[in-house]
Amino acid sequence: xxxxxxxxxxKRPAIVWFRDDLRVSDNPALCEACKTGSSVICVxxxxxxxxxxxxxxxxxxxxxxxxxxxxxxxxxxLGGRLDLFHGNEKDVIRSIVKETNAGSIFWNRRYTRHGxxxxxxxxxxxxxxxxxxxxxxGSLLHEPYSLQxxxxxxxxxxxxxxxxxxSEGEPRLPLPEPxxxxxxxxxxxxxxxxxxxxxxxxxxxxxxxxxFWQANEDGARARLEEFLEAGDGIDGYSKxxxxxxxxxxxxxxxHLRFGTISPYQIWSATRHAEDKxxxxxxxxxxxxxxxxxxxxxxxxxFHYPDISWQNYNERFDEFGWKEDKSEAYHAWCKGKTGYxxxxxxxxxxxxxxxxxxxxxxxxxxxxxxxxLIHWRLGEKWFWDTLVDGDHANNAASWQWVAxxxxxxxxxxRIFNPITQSRKFDPDGEYIRRYVPEIADLPDxxxxxPWEAPEDxxxxxxxxxxxxxxxxxxxxxxxxxxxxxxxxxxxKDDG
DNA sequence: TTTTGAGTTGTTCGA
DNA sequence: GTCGAACAACTCAAA
Numbered sequence: 001x002x003x004x005x006x007x008x009x010x011k012r013p014a015i016v017w018f019r020d021d022l023r024v025s026d027n028p029a030l031c032e033a034c035k036t037g038s039s040v041i042c043v044x045x046x047x048x049x050x051x052x053x054x055x056x057x058x059x060x061x062x063x064x065x066x067x068x069x070x071x072x073x074x075x076x077x078l079g080g081r082l083d084l085f086h087g088n089e090k091d092v093i094r095s096i097v098k099e100t101n102a103g104s105i106f107w108n109r110r111y112t113r114h115g116x117x118x119x120x121x122x123x124x125x126x127x128x129x130x131x132x133x134x135x136x137x138g139s140l141l142h143e144p145y146s147l148q149x150x151x152x153x154x155x156x157x158x159x160x161x162x163x164x165x166x167s168e169g170e171p172r173l174p175l176p177e178p179x180x181x182x183x184x185x186x187x188x189x190x191x192x193x194x195x196x197x198x199x200x201x202x203x204x205x206x207x208x209x210x211x212f213w214q215a216n217e218d219g220a221r222a223r224l225e226e227f228l229e230a231g232d233g234i235d236g237y238s239k240x241x242x243x244x245x246x247x248x249x250x251x252x253x254x255h256l257r258f259g260t261i262s263p264y265q266i267w268s269a270t271r272h273a274e275d276k277x278x279x280x281x282x283x284x285x286x287x288x289x290x291x292x293x294x295x296x297x298x299x300x301x302f303h304y305p306d307i308s309w310q311n312y313n314e315r316f317d318e319f320g321w322k323e324d325k326s327e328a329y330h331a332w333c334k335g336k337t338g339y340x341x342x343x344x345x346x347x348x349x350x351x352x353x354x355x356x357x358x359x360x361x362x363x364x365x366x367x368x369x370x371x372l373i374h375w376r377l378g379e380k381w382f383w384d385t386l387v388d389g390d391h392a393n394n395a396a397s398w399q400w401v402a403x404x405x406x407x408x409x410x411x412x413r414i415f416n417p418i419t420q421s422r423k424f425d426p427d428g429e430y431i432r433r434y435v436p437e438i439a440d441l442p443d444x445x446x447x448x449p450w451e452a453p454e455d456x457x458x459x460x461x462x463x464x465x466x467x468x469x470x471x472x473x474x475x476x477x478x479x480x481x482x483x484x485x486x487x488x489x490x491k492d493d494g
Numbered sequence: 495t496t497t498t499g500a501g502t503t504g505t506t507c508g509a
Numbered sequence: 510g511t512c513g514a515a516c517a518a519c520t521c522a523a524a
Contacts, residue, residue, distance in 0.1 A: 496524105497523105497524085498522105498523090498524080499521105499522095499523095499524100500520105500521085500522090500523105501519105501520090501521085501522105504516105505515105505516085506514100506515090506516085507513105507514090507515085507516105508512100508513095508514095508515105509511105509512085509513090509514105
């Protein structure tokens with residue numbers, strides 16, 4: 001009917017379906033909808049149904065709640081309205097399109113198999129019904145299918161992937177937010193934000209999290225700007241990022257997860273800071289490479305959608321990781337392994353919804369190599385407790401540490417939790433912050449309390465096995481055991 | 495087709 | 510204390 005509109009009849013509204021892109025700036029789907037000149041309906045659907053239960057972990061829900069509140073504010077500031085729904089995604093979207101008589105629908109792409117299948121099915125249906133359905137790229141610098149090796153296949157090693165990404169030239173500049181949103185005169189969403197029950201209660205374990213996270217678009221931008229200021233986080237990033245007590249990490253991961261910021265905005269702002277000469281180029285390059293690791297993880301997830309639950313390297317199916325939720329597993333979850341650096345990390349996670357990257361590697365190595373527990377259990381725990389729990393990063397990184405992932409570390413690379421602790425938390429600031437019961441130990445013994453003389457322990461008010469656990473496993477025994485297990489994987493193949 | 499160089503984040507041991 | 514070598518062999522990507 002488009003061209004036959006006689007002017008009396010209003011243009012059919014356009015829908016923007018928000019998912020992992022909870023921002024109004026640099027949002028291609030929103031821009032495209034505004035460009036139609038139609039009135040715009042902004043919607044978010046909290047998925048419901050058995051197959052979608054895993055869409056958000058508990059910690060992510062807290063972040064999601066605030067990100068949605070922030071998005072609703074931004075949208076209404078532009079003259080529009082965010083409508084919330086709860087239900088089966090396909091059914092809800094179909095019914096919104098029908099009831100609003102929408103002429104078009106826009107969204108930014110997502111990359112899990114479930115998400116892609118859902119989107120493809122809906123797009124096909126709408127197109128057949130004469131409704132414009134358009135997906136856009138907003139969450140990745142490059143679509144996973146656009147970067148190919150010379151053979152036309154996907155990349156399975158990071159370095160060539162990075163070189164390819166760079167050879168494609170600079171990413172596009174971020175899009176500005178729309179001048180205004182012409183709100184469609186249609187009925188409101190079916191639920192309120194509070195109806196979605198995303199916040200924890202009884203107990204509210206996230207009561208202090210507002211001190212750590214400003215979980216919305218403004219918070220993301222402020223965090224990025226602060227990080228990129230001369231003398232702040234990115235200055236010394238390439239070395240400092242390994243020290244969990246330092247502020248040399250961006251903490252933008254949950255914002256990327258929910259799209260309160262886009263990788264285009266991060267890339268462009270980093271280049272801008274670099275051009276101003278504020279920061280050493282080695283540091284900015286290292287930071288952009290980390291952003292590219294996220295791209296690489298999505299590249300893998302797109303081409304190997306099973307990596308969320310299945311070993312990328314099938315030989316590891318024979319490894320024999322334990323999969324029951326044993327006492328050892330629970331001790332790891334709670335941060336009671338007896339290794340201070342591991343316990344500090346697990347408690348940081350529990351208390352703040354975040355864990356420093358270096359420490360993530362240490363605790364993941366400890367679970368999969370020292371305790372021989374399956375990375376899937378670790379991945380699930382992280383998924384439920386991390387605010388930045390990300391479909392691609394979480395799976396790809398766990399597999400990388402476990403040794404079964406793409407471009408994984410050589411099998412003999414088993415982190416020594418004591419050496420790592422001494423090297424990256426030499427003054428014990430990080431450990432003392434999260435494991436206060438051993439804070440009075442001198443630096444010398446903080447990393448391995450079981451080696452401290454009895455009088456040093458009692459002076460620090462520690463009774464091993466009572467006030468703080470004895471180590472669950474002895475490092476060199478655990479190392480030998482892990483090496484033997486890897487040896488088995490190797491032989492089983494021959 | 496074959497060849498070649500390279501591969502995020504480490505540990506241990508012995509000189 | 511510091512340093513270099515060994516720890517395996519394989520797969521990937523590109524020439």
